[in-house]
Amino acid sequence: DSSLQKILHELRDFRQDNKEQLADIKQELSKVNKRLDKAEGQIEEVETRILTDTVIKKLLQQQITLETKLTDQEGRLCQENIRIYGIPEESEGHCMVTFLENLLRGKLGLPKDVELGIERAHRALAPRPRGPDAKPRSIVAKFLSYKMKEDVLRKGWQMGWPWERPALKTAINKFPAMFKRI
Numbered sequence: 001d002s003s004l005q006k007i008l009h010e011l012r013d014f015r016q017d018n019k020e021q022l023a024d025i026k027q028e029l030s031k032v033n034k035r036l037d038k039a040e041g042q043i044e045e046v047e048t049r050i051l052t053d054t055v056i057k058k059l060l061q062q063q064i065t066l067e068t069k070l071t072d073q074e075g076r077l078c079q080e081n082i083r084i085y086g087i088p089e090e091s092e093g094h095c096m097v098t099f100l101e102n103l104l105r106g107k108l109g110l111p112k113d114v115e116l117g118i119e120r121a122h123r124a125l126a127p128r129p130r131g132p133d134a135k136p137r138s139i140v141a142k143f144l145s146y147k148m149k150e151d152v153l154r155k156g157w158q159m160g161w162p163w164e165r166p167a168l169k170t171a172i173n174k175f176p177a178m179f180k181r182i
Helices: 002-078 096-108 146-159
Strands: 081-085 118-123 139-143 169-172
Touching (some): 096 118, 096 146, 139 146
Antiparallel strands (some): 081 139, 081 169
């Protein structure tokens, strides 16, 4: 009977030890699971960041490509433009195109039967100058034809741009990005 008691006592001790060890294992397993969950969360964040960085790089490359195309298109649109400096403000009256056609024909001696093909013209978009001594805004004229614009420029250069004021001059509109500082 005492040996049975002893065996029963040892079994209870063994069982208690197993319970304690099992509790320790469960606790360790719980800690490992928490660390694993944290590691999985960090891995997911890193994967998301890598994916985001890849998308951002592609978008930046696409933006550069689109900016290049836009700059090219802006430059092509300006190829038919001339810019005329020094013409006093409000001397154009109500119609800038008619004023320019008359000015170019009169000052450059262009025949009346030649169609200049000025599509539109306007003052530069800068604020209107204030005061009588202020420098007037330039006039931008868009020709329908690059060839006609070149003919007008060539004729003007040959004649020395015979404007009423010596300060008047013309300039070809340049590509806007050519002056952009990097």
